[in-house]
Amino acid sequence: MLSTALFSLALALPALGAPEFRKRDCAGTSPKPIKNIQLGPRPFWLIDQLEDGPLKEKLESCTEMKMKPSAWSISHRGGGTLQFPEETHGSIMAGTRMGAGIQECDVTFSKDKSLVCRHSQCDLHTTTKVVTIPALNAKCTTPFKPAANGTAASAKCCTSDFTLAELKTLCSKMDGSNPNATTPAAYLDGTPLYRTDLYAKTCEPILTLREFISLVDGLGLQFTPELKTPEVSMPFPAGSNYTQAAFAQQMIDEFKAAKIAPERVWPQSFLYADVLYWLKAEPAFAKQAVLLDESADSAPFEYSVGNLTKYRDAGVKIMAPPLPYLVTVKDGSIVPSAYAVEAKRLGLKLITWSLERSGWLADKSHGGYYYTTVANVTKSEGDVFKLLHVLAQDVGVLGVFSDWSATATYYANCFGLF
Structure with a gap:
């Protein structure tokens, strides 16, 4: 039986079924860089699932290594989205604590044309x-x-x-x-x-782009803002001067206003016209502009491979297709695809997405969309490291977007990719 004091306290507390959650105030948030990287159990669990062989032996040799942030480990939607709502302070901090060296904000606009982070x-x-x-x-x-x-x-x-x-x-x-x-x-x-x-x-x-810049700048990391393709007609509203080009410029202007060096920014877009605009109007920021490519989802794969020459000739330096575009299977092993081979021949750099985005590798989905070209050889959760190994050593990607940054960070540290 509760004492009178305890009974009074119980009445004062909110009901267990309806807690009152604190609303995070992100205004002025500017933490210091995180040096003590903590990966948690997932990378080690994945290594345990990996079949015996040289790759597993190498990864196991790094289990006691002091981990450091790596720009090869790029956050997707913050990098902590297996556990935290995407594009939020919580996801960004989780991805950063797991060693993501580049943080992403997907940039779109409000009714009054303020820029916010939404996928x-x-x-x-x-x-x-x-x-x-x-x-x-x-x-x-x-x-x-x-x-x-x-x-x-x-x-x-x-x-x-x-x-x-x-x-x-x-x-x-x-x-x-x-x-x-x-x-x-x-x-x-x-x-x-x-x-x-x-x-x-x-x-x-919801974070504004300005809040995102302040947060990531305080963490001492690099930025990869993605200009999201609008789902409303541009200009917005009709007849205004808020064109697609104005939207693309506004995103860059936010970084310039915050005095962020172009070398720390990797602007991205799925729209070729956006990258062409940056190449002409903002050449300093365009040096690391990334053209995202999902054209093979709706056209023959050969068409996407053929377009690489056009992009290179226009001045594009970095392409970012999804994981399945860069790998295929030959004689039962994961190997670089025709896309990866042609990009390398043309001197194009590659980034890819998105690790840890889909479900399990060992069930009937075999990892879903992101593993479609290698689904017949994904047999355990540990096979994610086989994919990373080919992307790093054979394809030579600059970095990998991940929804759970610890996995890419572990691989990057073990193989010296910073």
Whole structure:
């Protein structure tokens, strides 16, 4: 039986089922560089799954090594998205503590044309709790619609639907949705099983690009901002002077205003026109401009390989295709693809994405999209290191985007890639 004092304390505490979570205040956040890199158990668990052989022996020889940050380990959506909501302070700090040397912000714009970090302009319905706020849900491009009569639940909420002040009221969540939901709250309950909601309870606000720059600058890291392809017509709004070129320039201007040296910035875009614009208008920043390439998803692979000459001749120096574009299987082993061979012949540098993004390698999915060209040889979770080994030693990539930075950091340290 509770004492009177304990009973009074229990009444004063919030109900266990409805905790009141602290909303993180990111204004002015500028921590110091993190030198004590902590990888946690995952890389070691993956090594245990790897079949015996020279690669496993080499990786095991590094288990007691003091780990350092590496620019070969590039955060994807912050680098901690297996456990923390993407594009947030929490994910960035997790990726940084796991040794990511380059931090990513996917850059899009609000209704009042402020730049914010979101992986897609129109992902708020799966990455925040916007559909549960009636006044904001009503402003979405497509407000929440419950599942009914065999039709899945749906919504489409874009950053351009809201002012920055409205975006700043939102709490981030793990990316996912429930297609069978009949209520907004149930729609949020869709986190994939290979991620967790365990650390997603702090209210993580959406970061502005300026806040991201301040945070990453304080950490002493490099930046890779991706200019996200707008899902609204440009100029925005129609008839304005906010063109695609103005958007591309605004992103660079944020780094110039913060006095960030171009050598620390790796601007990216899927739009060839964006990279061409930077080459002409911002040559100092364009020296490390990255052209993201997913053209083979909708065209023959040979078409993507053939385009590499055009890009090189236009002044593009770095290409960034997804993992499956760079590798294939020959005689039961993972080897460089025709894309990787041609890029090397042309003198193009390569970055690739995204490690640790899909599910398990050892189940029927064999790793999903990111392992499609090597799926017939992925048999254990440890095979992720076989892929990294080919990318590093045979393809020669500059770096690898990862959703869980520890794995790429471990490999980079073990093989001296900094």
